[in-house]
Amino acid sequence: MNVLPLSAVLLALALMPATLLARTSDRNKPMDIDAGKSDYSMDDSRPTVLSGGVVITQGTLEIRADQAVITSANGDPVRVVLxxxxxxxxxxxxxxKQMDAVAKKVDYDLKTEIVVFTGSVNIRQPSGSIAGERVVYNMRTGQVQGGGQGANDRVKIRIIPKNQGGG
Known part of the structure; x- marks a missing residue:
């Protein structure tokens, strides 16, 4: 496993989907980051790029991406694009129970705490699912917006009744 800079570790912490009711104890577990390649600058002049199959695990959390780009300001990550x-x-x-999400791109602005999922998005939880070309999740407010850019892009939401056991 490649040893990665602090900003890469902070990336994984930033991606923790705590507001999705994910396992809260995972934040206290060791984190492992594995990537085929790391391109890191000692200052904020350019982003850190992890590529070659990026795998981030911490407790029950597992994130897989082809590439992760971490932009920093004053030594702290401010944006993560997977x-x-x-x-x-x-x-x-x-x-x-399990929560699963897939998208072609995940763009997380750490300052605004807004996560934008784009490209064949599908987020599934026991209580239901949301799918579409674009889903915007505001971690501060809990607001979720779905849709697409074109007239034919639709959002699909499924809500599972509690009396059906939630999946």
Whole structure:
């Protein structure tokens, strides 16, 4: 496994989907990051690029992407862009059930705490799912917006009744 800079570790912390009711104990577990290649600058003059199959694991969290680009300001990450065919995110929820998300691109602005999933997005939890070409998730407010750029892009939402056991 390649040893990565602090900004790459902070990337993985930033991607923790805590507001999706993911397993809260995962934040206290060791984090492992594995990538085929790392291109890192000692200052903020250019982003850190991880490529060659990026795998981030921490507890039950597993993120897989073809590439991760981390932009920093004053030594702290401010934006993380994951791309892949697709990017996948899996994590166990506190109740033991699984949450899965896939998209071609995941763009996380750490300052605004807004995550934008684009390209064949599908986010599934026991309580339901949302799919479309674009899903915007505001971690501060909990607001989720879905849709697409064109007139034919649609969002599909499925809500599972609680009496059906949630999946």
């Amino acid at each position: 791309t892949g065919s697709p990017v996948t995110l899996k994590q166990e929820l506190d109740d033991g």
